[in-house]
Amino acid sequence: MLNSFIIVLREGFESFLLVAVILSYLYKSGQKWLSPAVFAALALGLATSAGLGYVLANGVDDARLVALFGEGLGNSISQFLGNEAMREGVLGLIAMVMVGTLVVHMWRTGPKLRQRMHERLGEMSSKTSRIAAAAGVFLFTFLMITREGMETALMLMQVRDQQLVTGALLGLAAAILFALGWTKFAHLINIKRFFQVTGIFLLLFMVQVGIYSFHEFSEAGVLPNSEMLHTATEKFSPDGLYGKWFSLAMISICALWLFAAWLKDRMKMTPQGAVRLGEV
Numbered sequence: 001m002l003n004s005f006i007i008v009l010r011e012g013f014e015s016f017l018l019v020a021v022i023l024s025y026l027y028k029s030g031q032k033w034l035s036p037a038v039f040a041a042l043a044l045g046l047a048t049s050a051g052l053g054y055v056l057a058n059g060v061d062d063a064r065l066v067a068l069f070g071e072g073l074g075n076s077i078s079q080f081l082g083n084e085a086m087r088e089g090v091l092g093l094i095a096m097v098m099v100g101t102l103v104v105h106m107w108r109t110g111p112k113l114r115q116r117m118h119e120r121l122g123e124m125s126s127k128t129s130r131i132a133a134a135a136g137v138f139l140f141t142f143l144m145i146t147r148e149g150m151e152t153a154l155m156l157m158q159v160r161d162q163q164l165v166t167g168a169l170l171g172l173a174a175a176i177l178f179a180l181g182w183t184k185f186a187h188l189i190n191i192k193r194f195f196q197v198t199g200i201f202l203l204l205f206m207v208q209v210g211i212y213s214f215h216e217f218s219e220a221g222v223l224p225n226s227e228m229l230h231t232a233t234e235k236f237s238p239d240g241l242y243g244k245w246f247s248l249a250m251i252s253i254c255a256l257w258l259f260a261a262w263l264k265d266r267m268k269m270t271p272q273g274a275v276r277l278g279e280v
Contacts, residue, residue: 002247003159003205004167005174010198011152012175013182017191018117018144020179025121026137034125037134041141048142049149053156085220088157092213095154096206102151103199155202158209197258204250211236211243 019042026034124136156168182191215237218229235241 001161001163001167001170002251004156004161004164005171006198006201007152007155007159007205008168008171009174009178010195010202011148011155012172013178014195015145015148016175016179016182018148019141021117022121022137022141022144025118026125029122029125031125031133034134034137037138038141041138042145045142045145045149048146049153052150053153085216086222089213089216089220089222091154092158092209092216095151095158096210096213099151099155099202100206102147103202107196107199155205155209158205158212160212193258193261196261197254200257201250201254204253208246208250 019038022038023035026032120140124140125133156164215233217223218226218233223229236243
């Protein structure tokens with residue numbers, strides 16, 4: 001439950017900030033008339049992400065796959081989706097690459113993200129045609145939200161917990177409360193630290209997913225000496241002797257990092273003790 005809670009909390013709040021940046025730019029630049037395109041893109045992006053999650057979790061009817069992709073490719077996709085171990089291993093690798101690269105990218109470009117979004121929105125919303133401007137803002141918002149939704153869906157599929165739904169719903173509620181609090185008390189919330197510590201959690205979670213994926217590939221029999229490897233990695237599976245402690249270890253590492261960052265901030269305090277916690 002803890003894993004799904006933190007994943008949805010981070011991704012939900014990040015999505016809120018993306019929409020907030022887009023809307024604030026449109027309002028400040030006198031282009032409030034483009035806001036319906038943002039809300040339409042938000043709705044479609046969430047629906048697309050939910051649909052993707054449903055398809056990945058439940059699969060698609062074999063006949064429909066053949067109709068969409070032809071007999072050869074359709075049957076191959078059907079066999080892939082039907083092999084649970086292979087499917088979970090491949091999706092785990094995709095999640096590792098996608099989430100890992102995005103977290104690192106956010107760390108590198110985060111300080112200039114608002115500026116870059118404003119520049120990109122300025123290019124799209126300043127088109128001479130109102131239709132072209134609305135389409136540009138819609139596409140930009142849709143791609144940003146869909147990326148977050150796909151990332152969330154892939155990560156939640158890697159959570160091996162019977163209380164996944166409960167954790168996800170609690171994370172969504174917490175993200176909404178966090179977002180509402182940010183609108184009123186932004187100066188008290190250190191957004192930079194929030195994304196840093198949750199980014200560390202996601203990278204550790206990807207290590208966990210990598211171990212699980214290796215275990216699933218060995219179970220599917222696609223690795224050399226798969227049977228031996230499957231037995232050797234059983235203790236690191238979600239219900240294994242060591243695997244069940246992964247979540248606690250990840251939270252402990254994040255808590256220690258956050259405590260160290262807090263001490264570092266305290267050491268940098270001015271003599272008057274003024275620390276700008278709202279600085280991003």
